[in-house]
Amino acid sequence: MTRNILHGTHVLKETEHTGGEESVGTFRSEALKRFVIAGEKSYPPVFVGREDILTEILRKASLGFEQGTAPPGNTRIIQGAPGAGKTSILLELERRGQQGDHAPRTVVVTDVEIEQHLTNVLKSIALAASTPRNAWIETVTQIGSYIGTRPGEISPFGFSADIARLVENSPSADLYDLGTILPASKWVHPVILAVDEAQRLRGETTTPSGHFLKSIHDARQISLPLTLIFAGLGDTKDRISEIGIANGAHAFHVGALEACEQGDVVDGFCDHFGVEMGRQRDRLHAFFEPTEGWPRHIYWAQRALAETLLDPAVEGHLDAIPDWTRIAQRRDRFRMGYCQDRTSFEMERSCKLVGALLEFVALRNRKGQHVTFSDMGDHINQCRRHFKENGLPWVIPEKFGAGNAAVVHHLHHLIHQGALARQDGTGTYVCPIPSFRAYLTEQAHFTANDLRNIDHMMAHT
Numbered sequence: 001m002t003r004n005i006l007h008g009t010h011v012l013k014e015t016e017h018t019g020g021e022e023s024v025g026t027f028r029s030e031a032l033k034r035f036v037i038a039g040e041k042s043y044p045p046v047f048v049g050r051e052d053i054l055t056e057i058l059r060k061a062s063l064g065f066e067q068g069t070a071p072p073g074n075t076r077i078i079q080g081a082p083g084a085g086k087t088s089i090l091l092e093l094e095r096r097g098q099q100g101d102h103a104p105r106t107v108v109v110t111d112v113e114i115e116q117h118l119t120n121v122l123k124s125i126a127l128a129a130s131t132p133r134n135a136w137i138e139t140v141t142q143i144g145s146y147i148g149t150r151p152g153e154i155s156p157f158g159f160s161a162d163i164a165r166l167v168e169n170s171p172s173a174d175l176y177d178l179g180t181i182l183p184a185s186k187w188v189h190p191v192i193l194a195v196d197e198a199q200r201l202r203g204e205t206t207t208p209s210g211h212f213l214k215s216i217h218d219a220r221q222i223s224l225p226l227t228l229i230f231a232g233l234g235d236t237k238d239r240i241s242e243i244g245i246a247n248g249a250h251a252f253h254v255g256a257l258e259a260c261e262q263g264d265v266v267d268g269f270c271d272h273f274g275v276e277m278g279r280q281r282d283r284l285h286a287f288f289e290p291t292e293g294w295p296r297h298i299y300w301a302q303r304a305l306a307e308t309l310l311d312p313a314v315e316g317h318l319d320a321i322p323d324w325t326r327i328a329q330r331r332d333r334f335r336m337g338y339c340q341d342r343t344s345f346e347m348e349r350s351c352k353l354v355g356a357l358l359e360f361v362a363l364r365n366r367k368g369q370h371v372t373f374s375d376m377g378d379h380i381n382q383c384r385r386h387f388k389e390n391g392l393p394w395v396i397p398e399k400f401g402a403g404n405a406a407v408v409h410h411l412h413h414l415i416h417q418g419a420l421a422r423q424d425g426t427g428t429y430v431c432p433i434p435s436f437r438a439y440l441t442e443q444a445h446f447t448a449n450d451l452r453n454i455d456h457m458m459a460h461t
Helices: 014-018 029-038 051-067 086-096 111-116 118-130 133-143 161-168 175-181 208-218 236-241 259-273 281-291 295-309 324-342 345-349 351-366 373-386 403-417 434-443 448-459
Strands: 002-004 009-011 076-079 105-110 191-196 226-232 250-253
Touching (some): 051 226, 105 111, 105 118, 111 118, 118 175, 118 208, 208 226, 324 434, 351 448
Parallel strands (some): 191 226
16 A cells, blocks of 8 residues: 555555555556446545545544543535446545554444334445454455445354344344443444445434434434434535434535646556556646546546456557547546536526526626625526526526525535535535536527526526
8 A cells, every 4th residue: 555645645556456466666457456346436546635524524534432422413414416436435445444453443234224124234334343354354345345235144143143133133223332332441442433425314303213313413422433424415414404403413425536646646546557658648638637626526537447457459658649649538427427417407498597596606706706605596586587488497496496495406406416516615606517507508409589688687686
């Protein structure tokens, strides 16, 4: 493993994946094939940045272990548009939990596991809290990165008799049962429970899952070194407040990587797979510039490059690539596919309204002006009034209801699709992926008259 302290770069060597031995500098074609086959949900070969998020979460979890209990309101939220790298942060937390004697261990589950398989989630927490290091790593390897996503494979086998009772005798077990059977004094590791896709949690405080999550957040029912993390889309903090998780919960907003961080990703990718740069380093970095630092787009650029590097005529040597244009075209097709996938039917129906809103947000961003949720709602209403005779593209789809409620639902939909995101630390909204904004604006097919009217409205905003 190599680490760049300045940018928090972690390059995962192939031996960390498989336990095999491969000499540094050798083109790892089999590893690169596995990267291509695994797809976009695989652990990134290079993890870069996000150190402020990782450091705070791990520090808080360790402090809770030292004190014997996590403090109330210790919950953290990682939110951002689709493809911002939220899941990669959770996987990196999980990886770091395999390193130290008392390092915080992360159990990653989805909203489905929390709501439908709560007992299995408790089993996962107990396993993480009490299992020796080697056995834990073996379990993670066998079950998979997401402990909670395969609840059928988490059996009492390997548990102590006390923990087995949590499964056998308590089909409706909760946090109190866990604390009774496995009190804090028996924990050998603090545990981070990370709920992925948290924006899909139902807003009900009386359900077993809602009560369970709120009990962890409040840390009053029972003292355990258990830290709660939510990862989801840009309105996740609002969503979890509906189940009573608000006071003390802090949100991290994740987006594009900085240019220097993207450079670390590119260099680390080549280092990990033994790619020989030759005289192509500048060209290689230029190839990644259109990704705009967006993690999902970086992945697709890596994917396009990987397929060329595996060609027997190239075999991991950048100098041997005969035509960079073809790779760039494939990269751009992947990126266009992302834009198409993120454009819902509802966005197509209201394409001009969406395009005008994004232009408004972009203009305010360029001027350095705040854009609040209310500002966006006001602009939507202004467009609807101004263009009310111009047909469906200027109308909020019926699916979202009527009146102000429809405006709110429409905006939340755009946040979920990745067209809008709240900027970290400022409270202002932005278009997080410039190429996606440009794509949606192009799909609006504004007429010359549309543009004149839009310019007139924004000049008076």
